[in-house]
Amino acid sequence: MSQTALRSARWFGGDDLAGFIHRATLHAEGISRAALVGRPVVGICNSWSELVSCNLHFRALAESVKRGVLLAGGLPLEFPTISLGENLMKPTTMLFRNLMAMDVEESIRAYPLDAVVLLGGCDKTVPAQLLGAASADVPAIMVTGGPAQPAVFRGRQLGAGTDLWHYADELRAGRMTREEFDELEAAATPGFGHCNEMGTASSMTSVVEALGMCLPGTATIPAVDAARQRAAEATGRRAVELAREELRPSRILTAEAFDNAITLLMAVGGGTNVVLHLLALAGRVGVPLTLDRFDEISRRTPVIANVRPTGKHLVEQLHRAGGVPALLKELLPLLCAEAATVTGRTLGEEVAAASVLDREVIARLAAPLAAEGGIAVLRGSLAPDGAIVKQSAASPALLRHRGPALVFEDVYDVQARIDDPGLPVTPESVLILRNSGPRGGPGMPEWGAIPVPQKLLRRGVDDVVRVSDARMSGTAYGTVVLHVAPESYAGGPLRAVQDGDPVVLDVAERRLDLDVPEAEVRRRLDALGPPEPRYRRGYGALYAEHVLQANEGCDFDFLRARPGEAAEPEPYGLLSGWVGGW
Numbered sequence: 001m002s003q004t005a006l007r008s009a010r011w012f013g014g015d016d017l018a019g020f021i022h023r024a025t026l027h028a029e030g031i032s033r034a035a036l037v038g039r040p041v042v043g044i045c046n047s048w049s050e051l052v053s054c055n056l057h058f059r060a061l062a063e064s065v066k067r068g069v070l071l072a073g074g075l076p077l078e079f080p081t082i083s084l085g086e087n088l089m090k091p092t093t094m095l096f097r098n099l100m101a102m103d104v105e106e107s108i109r110a111y112p113l114d115a116v117v118l119l120g121g122c123d124k125t126v127p128a129q130l131l132g133a134a135s136a137d138v139p140a141i142m143v144t145g146g147p148a149q150p151a152v153f154r155g156r157q158l159g160a161g162t163d164l165w166h167y168a169d170e171l172r173a174g175r176m177t178r179e180e181f182d183e184l185e186a187a188a189t190p191g192f193g194h195c196n197e198m199g200t201a202s203s204m205t206s207v208v209e210a211l212g213m214c215l216p217g218t219a220t221i222p223a224v225d226a227a228r229q230r231a232a233e234a235t236g237r238r239a240v241e242l243a244r245e246e247l248r249p250s251r252i253l254t255a256e257a258f259d260n261a262i263t264l265l266m267a268v269g270g271g272t273n274v275v276l277h278l279l280a281l282a283g284r285v286g287v288p289l290t291l292d293r294f295d296e297i298s299r300r301t302p303v304i305a306n307v308r309p310t311g312k313h314l315v316e317q318l319h320r321a322g323g324v325p326a327l328l329k330e331l332l333p334l335l336c337a338e339a340a341t342v343t344g345r346t347l348g349e350e351v352a353a354a355s356v357l358d359r360e361v362i363a364r365l366a367a368p369l370a371a372e373g374g375i376a377v378l379r380g381s382l383a384p385d386g387a388i389v390k391q392s393a394a395s396p397a398l399l400r401h402r403g404p405a406l407v408f409e410d411v412y413d414v415q416a417r418i419d420d421p422g423l424p425v426t427p428e429s430v431l432i433l434r435n436s437g438p439r440g441g442p443g444m445p446e447w448g449a450i451p452v453p454q455k456l457l458r459r460g461v462d463d464v465v466r467v468s469d470a471r472m473s474g475t476a477y478g479t480v481v482l483h484v485a486p487e488s489y490a491g492g493p494l495r496a497v498q499d500g501d502p503v504v505l506d507v508a509e510r511r512l513d514l515d516v517p518e519a520e521v522r523r524r525l526d527a528l529g530p531p532e533p534r535y536r537r538g539y540g541a542l543y544a545e546h547v548l549q550a551n552e553g554c555d556f557d558f559l560r561a562r563p564g565e566a567a568e569p570e571p572y573g574l575l576s577g578w579v580g581g582w
Helices: 017-027 058-071 094-110 125-136 162-172 178-187 200-211 226-245 255-267 273-285 291-300 315-320 323-334 347-351 411-417 518-528 538-546
Strands: 041-046 075-080 115-120 140-144 151-153 156-158 375-380 383-390 400-408 430-433 465-468 480-485 502-506 511-514
Touching: 041 058, 041 094, 041 226, 058 075, 058 115, 058 226, 094 125, 094 273, 094 538, 115 125, 115 226, 125 140, 125 200, 125 273, 140 200, 140 226, 151 178, 156 162, 162 178, 200 255, 200 273, 200 323, 255 273, 255 291, 255 323, 273 291, 291 375, 291 383, 315 323, 323 347, 400 411, 430 502, 465 502
Parallel strands: 041 075, 041 115, 115 140, 375 511, 400 430, 430 465, 465 480
Antiparallel strands: 151 156, 375 383, 383 480, 400 502, 502 511
């Protein structure tokens, strides 16, 4: 493209009052006219925060990106956005994913940027940035933060979440002392970076690579590895080229790219949260993606990554085994090799030279760890619009089960009763958690992995069927049915379940049913009436009014692409020499 065609030239190229003010604004930062005019301006969208330890190293990553931009002849300008920290933010980061996406989108659209580098790592920062960048549709590329260094506890490498859930159950069962648990706490987080098993963060970063939105081989580089800094530099260089080529997200985020991403998700036994994020992202770019497509791809895609919580290794071992390129090379018969990527080359071209370096970590497609993908989609009278289960991390004996419901009204009810010695629970019980969906949580918190009741743990029972309209951590495991839609707070059948009602789960048949007559369910719902809204003002009220259900990705209805509608206009005033308010 010609330099005059740069988007930023509309701010900085004019010999009028507007051009004067725009250039003078950056002169105040010590940036000369020679450094500014005629060069691609690359925004660095940084989600760094001291409240988000996963992203704590992003200042250094941003500097590496800047170096790459400068080497390629561009001008880097860093800007901050909201940052979402999975562990500290309450009630849940998912409540604020859409808010961060709006922040990212409007920052990209409103400022003089020719391309954007997205810096994300912690669970919701990555999808939020993708959502915003996709809607703004300015050339964009992502560099993620990388998995954290593994902790070591009593000689064993720990996954950030998977092993914690295991040890927490050991403590509740009386098989671990409080002193030992305190020792675990001191060892659990040796440094920055996101979760180091195939939880939501690592699943999302891997999916970004499968979508073609980051440089090949960068998704799994450990956070502390110098190679991540070099990847950030290379990403900065490529961002300048993207600006000149005008290679926008809309040309990369196609139906074929989403199929590739879902295939990878299923093959790695990835986190269930990714289903929500991909549904939302597809909605932003007008790709008609549904839960049914996830199930179709799951049925044809085996699990080949031996990584926790589905397998036994960590993402660092996956990286040493060849990373996402090696996985994609193995999966190539199931992929659309012609899908475009941010490199300007096709997915097939990018992975052609990849190879699997450790078959203990990446299995052959012909000899997989499991015949079907990690996630199955369920439907039935308890989930008319769908639900999901991570079958690769569930107990095989419970994937076909019929049992009496034991209902918890919310997470506080769980907290109050789950370890009560008098809790009327048996190994056959189906634990039901409601009022925890998008509206009911609010924000659909990660409460779905209801703890196994203490009285069962002490009997040696380590899993029971659990059903909810909530989410769960991608690091979690067990026979946990999630994302039940419609949620109970939206009048779904889950709201009508009573203790003792028979619940039927059949994953092979993709069924989740409440064995209660439909007329009785309707009678119960009518008697209950609508629940009170969680919020009456502010962002919470906007969220409750506009959030879609889980089967549509929990995006806001007004943020989805509308077929036939023109793209959002560029910021008002750029075509005029007059600048008001100065």
